[in-house]
Amino acid sequence: AQSVTQLDSQVPVFEEAPVELRCNYSSSVSVYLFWYVQYPNQGLQLLLKYLSGSTLVKGINGFEAEFNKSQTSFHLRKPSVHISDTAEYFCAVSGAGGGSNYKLTFGKGTLLTVNP
Amino acid sequence: KAGVTQTPRYLIKTRGQQVTLSCSPISGHRSVSWYQQTPGQGLQFLFEYFSETQRNKGNFPGRFSGRQFSNSRSEMNVSTLELGDSALYLCASGRTGMVEQFFGPGTRLTVL
Numbered sequence: 001a002q003s004v005t006q007l008d009s010q011v012p013v014f015e016e017a018p019v020e021l022r023c024n025y026s027s028s029v030s031v032y033l034f035w036y037v038q039y040p041n042q043g044l045q046l047l048l049k050y051l052s053g054s055t056l057v058k059g060i061n062g063f064e065a066e067f068n069k070s071q072t073s074f075h076l077r078k079p080s081v082h083i084s085d086t087a088e089y090f091c092a093v094s095g096a097g098g099g100s101n102y103k104l105t106f107g108k109g110t111l112l113t114v115n116p
Numbered sequence: 117k118a119g120v121t122q123t124p125r126y127l128i129k130t131r132g133q134q135v136t137l138s139c140s141p142i143s144g145h146r147s148v149s150w151y152q153q154t155p156g157q158g159l160q161f162l163f164e165y166f167s168e169t170q171r172n173k174g175n176f177p178g179r180f181s182g183r184q185f186s187n188s189r190s191e192m193n194v195s196t197l198e199l200g201d202s203a204l205y206l207c208a209s210g211r212t213g214m215v216e217q218f219f220g221p222g223t224r225l226t227v228l
Contacts, residue, residue: 032215043120043206043219044159051215090159094214103172104149104214106159 002027002093006107021076023091030096033074038088120220128226134195141209148190153204202227
């Protein structure tokens, strides 16, 4: 089984500042990692995913994340945020081997609030 | 290309009733997954269907069930509703599985 911990439930930042949303995971098998964003009253949208290969993953809207296997982390970063980035962000993990491990486990979410 | 659609968007039921939620995946997608989102428990995986077969299941009681039709549309049923079943139920579809899923807007269920 896998688990995900998002270390910050809320992150307030000013517009144009950099931001990092932290995510740690636990798994006994190889993993796939994901970041999703949820805007108010909407479903989730995939920002980026790590399946294999390069540990630095670039996603949509200028976001990127780095997979660190030794620290079991997958932190999300953006060098300069906009007001429109205000949303809830979810980190998720899935076992990579298929079978019963191949299902998404989500963190509790981080509410990013970008202030003018 | 149309996105994932869920109907109804809002639903109010009373304890003890049953409810059926519907999800139409993106055309060509054969995998449909269901999730429950609550403020307390967050996002929790319910089950995944692929080509009309349940392929994966979360840790929910048997009151929660689902099915998938030959056109990949899926329904989720909750019987004997409890107050704690009040939640946003999200459906997601993928071409082959959960690696790249697209989510619908959700059905907000309120149990009184």
